[in-house]
Amino acid sequence: MTVQKSASLLEMDHISVAYDDGRRVLDDIHLTIEQGEFVSIIGKSGCGKSTLLNVIAGYIRPKHGKVLVQGHEVNKPGPDRGFVFQDLALFPWLSVLDNVSFGLRMAGVGKQERHERSREAIRMVGLAGSEHKSISDLSGGMKQRVAIARTLVTKPNILLMDEPFSALDEQTRESLQEELLRIQKETGMTVILVTHSIDEAIYLSDRVAVFDDQGRIHNLIQIGLGKPRIPEIRVSSYFNEYKKQLMKDLRYDFQEEYESQGSGI
Numbered sequence: 001m002t003v004q005k006s007a008s009l010l011e012m013d014h015i016s017v018a019y020d021d022g023r024r025v026l027d028d029i030h031l032t033i034e035q036g037e038f039v040s041i042i043g044k045s046g047c048g049k050s051t052l053l054n055v056i057a058g059y060i061r062p063k064h065g066k067v068l069v070q071g072h073e074v075n076k077p078g079p080d081r082g083f084v085f086q087d088l089a090l091f092p093w094l095s096v097l098d099n100v101s102f103g104l105r106m107a108g109v110g111k112q113e114r115h116e117r118s119r120e121a122i123r124m125v126g127l128a129g130s131e132h133k134s135i136s137d138l139s140g141g142m143k144q145r146v147a148i149a150r151t152l153v154t155k156p157n158i159l160l161m162d163e164p165f166s167a168l169d170e171q172t173r174e175s176l177q178e179e180l181l182r183i184q185k186e187t188g189m190t191v192i193l194v195t196h197s198i199d200e201a202i203y204l205s206d207r208v209a210v211f212d213d214q215g216r217i218h219n220l221i222q223i224g225l226g227k228p229r230i231p232e233i234r235v236s237s238y239f240n241e242y243k244k245q246l247m248k249d250l251r252y253d254f255q256e257e258y259e260s261q262g263s264g265i
């Protein structure tokens with residue numbers, strides 16, 4: 001294993017990815033993330049956001065460049081990086097407790113320890129008391145909490161989340177955002193979130209990386225709203241300034257097209 005000097009927790013070192021058809025999906029992504037940071041990735045559908053999470057997780061090897069975690073090159077998945085998938089991938093026939101403890105069971109962890117650790121993860125996501133409920137009896141928000149608990153149970157240092165709240169109604173979504181910030185504070189984890197929601201990216205993040213259509217980082221925005229975040233910040237003028245900036249960044253290609261036509265209405 002190559003060990004390199006790196007002050008950062010996570011370094012994406014000039015990553016490029018092309019799938020079998022040869023089309024480049026990520027192009028020279030260079031980004032470093034520090035311990036305890038919350039970074040969101042936002043960009044149009046198909047710009048390579050999920051691919052980047054998969055590279056960090058170790059499921060996809062980049063064509064060029066590398067990912068370093070604390071100076072160690074990533075070449076396979078590991079327990080230091082937990083992944084919360086968009087489609088949850090829960091086992092509907094198992095209870096909450098059995099879903100959360102499934103990974104530990106597969107890893108050969110004994111019953112007492114896996115149940116203790118699973119109950120702790122279930123508590124962390126606010127589902128204490130629901131351990132023996134069946135997945136099919138849960139609401140969408142509760143299922144999402146189970147999916148997060150199942151990842152937290154392995155105590156990852158880096159939590160990778162691919163549009164985890166996209167299927168939820170706004171109120172549930174906002175309450176899960178609060179929970180996520182609380183969990184991050186409690187654990188000190190680093191979170192990398194892929195989202196399509198500008199508001200979600202601003203509210204949760206220390207930095208937001210805006211991707212362009214070519215799989216490059218178009219802009220990297222520091223969100224100086226302070227932490228802990230208070231819900232009222234969502235309606236502040238500071239928040240709106242970031243929103244305007246992100247909307248502009250996400251629309252940059254329309255703007256370029258418009259300007260190149262030299263049109264004025």
Ligand SMILES: Nc1ncnc2c1ncn2[C@@H]1O[C@H](COP(=O)(O)OP(=O)(O)OP(=O)(O)O)[C@@H](O)[C@H]1O
Pocket residue numbers: 019020021025043044045046047048049050051052
């Ligand atoms: N396994 C694969 N083989 C070939 N092409 C793929 C594969 N996975 C993804 N792609 C293509 O790579 C591009 C980037 O996909 P990716 O899922 O990373 O984008 P995304 O930004 O996460 O999109 P969305 O926001 O819609 O989830 C897309 O054009 C997609 O069709």
